[in-house]
Amino acid sequence: MKKKVVLFVLVMLLASCSNPIEKGKIKKVGLLVPETINDQVWGTKGYKGILNIQNDFNVDVYYREGIESDYAIKQAVQELSQKGVNLIFGHGAEYANTFNEIANKYPNIHFVSFNGEAKKKNTTSIKFEGHAMGFFGGMTAAHMSSKKKIGIIGTHSWQPEIKGFVNGAKFEDPQTKVKIIYTDNWDDGQKALALLDQLIAEGVDVVYPAGDGFNIPVIERLKEKGLYAIGYVSDQAELGKNTVLTSTVQQVSKLYDIVARKYAEGELPSGNLSFDFQDGVIVMGKFSPLVDKKFQNKIRDNVQKYKKTGKLPS
Template sequence: MTMTRRNYIAGMAVAAAVTMSLPTAAWADTLKMGLLVPGSVSEEGWNRIGYNALKGVEKELGAQVSYVELQQNPASFEKAFRDYASQGYTVILGHGFEFQDAALDVAPDYPDTVFLISSSYIHEDNVIGLNTDTSQPFFLMGLVAAKMGKKAGLVGGMEIPPIQQAFEGFKNGARSVDPEFPISEAYIGNFSDTTATKEAALSMIAQGVDFLVPNASGATIGGYQAIAEAGKDVGTFSIFSDFTEVAPDNILGLYVADYAQGVVKVVRGIQEGDVPSGNVEFGLKDPEVMKFTFRDDVKNPVPADIRAVVEEVKGKIAAGEIQTRAR
């Protein structure tokens, strides 16, 4: 059984994907879920996470699912939401903060559809934000950077809240070790220009950065390419997905978001008629969703004493004893 895959084109109706024999949902004969992603799901990283979440709902809840790959075009966001909602989709996931405004515009016209928005704190009627607090694992990365390096660099896609909050966590983690620890920060202005990410990273490395983390959705890989080219003296962490093949000698550990587990939990509740009453936030307290691990097979692994500190801090963050960003 295979999924029909079509890119979204303005004026074209959304194409439905696999159909299965399903259990009865709370208010529909068939649970139908659509996904909007700001790029290609074929690449490791942010868009693949959204796709995996959709496939998780298909597998575990027996849903009929469909997805569209979009460019950064708000008009196309609204059209895709309307196409899915008009076809009776129970849940539509806009995978990224940039989908929030379009969902808010469309949702009042489709009160029986639940609009989920990744990396968003919104909760307004049937529009619900699903936020993975990436400031928490980034806090741990910053702590490691300050203990092992001399200067850190952060390369982001666009200066939007989810990336700003992740970088805030990194800076707070580093400065919990050394308040004067130097950190460079830059944004390339989009999520697709791999070359721009690479050039920004190389520029930082040339200026003495020895620990660097890129966070630019589909363009993130450019940062890892720069790190690999720079040699073994630059450390990093793989974020969202596993990029160790790109920079095997540099990646000290991984933050992997198994977002699918969180989305399945939320959609299962919706299927049973239990729509979240507020914004949903996942963090280190949800180990099935947020995984932070170290690599032992790297040439210069994180030392045992630093790992012990990280584990202690990780527990305190999960318990709410350490705040990783401003609330």
């Protein structure tokens, strides 16, 4: 159930950094999330991101949950503007269009969203380049599948990590079959579990739940069935070391800090920015002890080569 919060929460400075970074252009920072900061995945990562900014730059930060509609976004921005906020993160693609629409009205605010199109001089859209992380996840899935049948529960067909996962699996073992199905919704856990049942019925033994709103219940179901998962967005090894073979991790809080630093230094460009392994914001998670050390080292070596050359194994 979605948690709606109608009041802004000012996160007070309970701890200060002994050597805070120069604020530069940053006055106050705001965060809008479509769901909740307590989901332990995407929303929580955004919340940790602004807490890092609070600590590093010694500024007040605000957040608001359940902000999804165009009207709600506009109201939230208006209130944040009145509080003196001049850097706002919209924690998802749903914010990009509204930010573009209202950017001229708030020339002293820089608007940051995810996975959208930034069209105004004070708007920026950031995204994780997911293809490579998916590739290494696919390699791991194919390596560990005894039935040579692996599955992806995706959210949308445009997700680059899905294509990367398929390519990685085929590189590791061309005989591996990959079944892809979509929820068409980031948060539809019931549909994801129904689709998982279909995959299991087809003999799939490793699944990549590529949706942060449903990956936890999917992994829990796989654990019950004695099957395997590749974690998504967070390092999900804690959900079961004998279930989660590894994870494709997006370090959202670190990306928030990078963006804030650029803004503080007057170097945050408008337009669309991409970040990958080379930027230190995407990593592979812990490996299950079930994954042999030789293969773990193979993945680590390939990741290092990709970081240096930008080229995946072929």
